[in-house]
Amino acid sequence: MIEFLQQLINGLSVGFVYALLALGYTMVYGILRFINFAHSDVFMVGAFCGFYMGKHVPAHSLGGGLLVIVLTMLICAALGIIIERLAYRPLRGGSSLAVLITAIGVSLLLENVGQLVFGADPKYFPELFPAKVYVSSSGLRVSSNQLLVFVVTAVLLFALQWIVLRTRTGTAMRAVSFNAQAASLVGINNDRVISFTFGLGSALAAAGGILYSMNYPSIDPYMGILPGLKAFVAAVLGGIGNIPGAALGGILLGLIETFVKGTRFSTYTDAIAFGLLIVILLFRPAGLLGKFQVEKV
């Protein structure tokens, strides 16, 4: 039982990071109907921002750590907006395949520039927050970093839900996602809404990058590829375009992965996780929370 609860905690701490990353995929998809493959590299850039800034704040301090997270989120939000402005906006209105391939190009560009600037060897991520391990009387252990992942992710998820449902910009985002042409007819500046979406998604990816590196403190320019892929799968699993779906998908994928890794089949983790995705999509093609829409051809 203790082992089960311990695996649950392990799984949730991975799943929450997938969830943060999946939100970026799903928001961009909801509005532009394309997969932003460069998203996972923004995650990597976030980790490296944390790495460089972490050296300039006192180690093991809550204030310093939070400052690094906020600054990194701002930097990556700017990066996301710039990527959209330079790479994707000129192609808007063209074929969706062109944008998709551009996204892969941007992803490769970020990885290789990262390798040039940061170096290809893995770096050790500094300890930003006070590191403690809490042990329950029954032997269940939670590290302070895991708790931080839960708290920061929960706060960001609620903030996102509030922005999308309660603010004017959020309403505009939903309008554009529903029907971009109609939205511009009623006076919504689509470009600004799209920029905002990219900024928001990238900020979440940056936070995810730092939280991930705190738990697994070895970072390199290719660190985003696998979590990015998993988060993309999580977004599809939850119903791409659907925000609570992405969060649910991420958490679910993290849990499945951890429980499989805890058994003898640990080397088949990815095979089982992705196999499950295929099965779910066979029965629910629109994902767990996605609405199936009949399309007129």
Place this chain on the structure above:
Amino acid sequence: MRRNILSVAAGLVCIALAAGCNKSSDTPGATSSSTGGAIKIGEFASLTGSEATFGQMSHHGTELAIDQLNAAGGVLGQKLELHTEDDQSKQGESKTIAKKLISRDGVVALLGEVASSRSLEAAPVCQENKIPQISPSSTNPKVTEIGDYIFRVCFTDPQQGKVLAQFAHTTLKAHKVAILTDAASAYSVGLANYFRDAFTAAGGQITSEGKYSGGDKDFSAQLTSIKGENPDALFVPGYYTEVGLIARQAHDLGMKAPLFGGDGWESSELVNIGGAAVEGTYFSTHFSPEEKDPVVEKFVHDFQAKYSVTPDAMAALGYDSAMLLVDAMKRAGSTEGPKVRDALAATKDFPGVAGKITIDPQRNATKPLVILQVKDGKFHLVEKIAPQ
């Protein structure tokens, strides 16, 4: 349409992954002074990537040997020229690099690699072209089984597994040991097998075998289930990047069982990544700079003078591989592949810095092992175990 986009996206993911794995390396390596008619020696090493410190230390050792040999006038009246290529610690690079070094640069012999999987990739190319290859520190027995042109200057994993099993019995007094293996690495899987055979043959019990793949970051699931079985010790035959993370997560999960592993651990990065969690862990390796031996002391002194760091086993073996190759060229009186090969095969009691090298009929070197312990962020010599 929506589902079409998704299927296209899935296809593109595969393409992107494939592209990511095949980026060609054009990183020019360090080459020493080139003069007309120099003897060209190729070296491939993981100068960057996840096993970067291995490749760099090994390369430093090789470079030091070549520099010393050139300062002493070279060999056969010619200077030596080292051609180094970086394989970025990636699978699939080494074969291309070996082909390039042999056919384009025209090297007469190849030195490399640390990782067994990458030595195995290059070995068939060397065998086919009748170019002798000396691996400084690949311990998987399959490496030299590729053919009669492939040699090594280190011990092999069957030997290492036996010694580690003995160490677990006598020094750690462990009866139940859990193993956590990197299923994607030939070295890790091999060493785990040899350890298991030797340990169970001596009456020990293996509680369970967890598996991961190199590059993984999260091991908490495997460690949680291992912890549930209460082993006396945990054997991790992997490489230092993952081992550091494993030690850290085991520590966070409150595992009390001591960790121990093989020569894949030896890197300063182990302490950087593992921090306090690797304190008190043990690993076996080829060489300790603390040994009281004039040959070792001179090497440590020269190495520190040139690179201002203390050499480790990878540096010592990198040095030995180059020294042995040149010694064989001298004995052969030629740089032709077949002649150098015969001379290498006839090596007896060559005084390497990491122990005397005698090449056996399987082209392996039988040598003593040392067990080191991590204490205060440094590696200290615990014991030296001679081969049986």
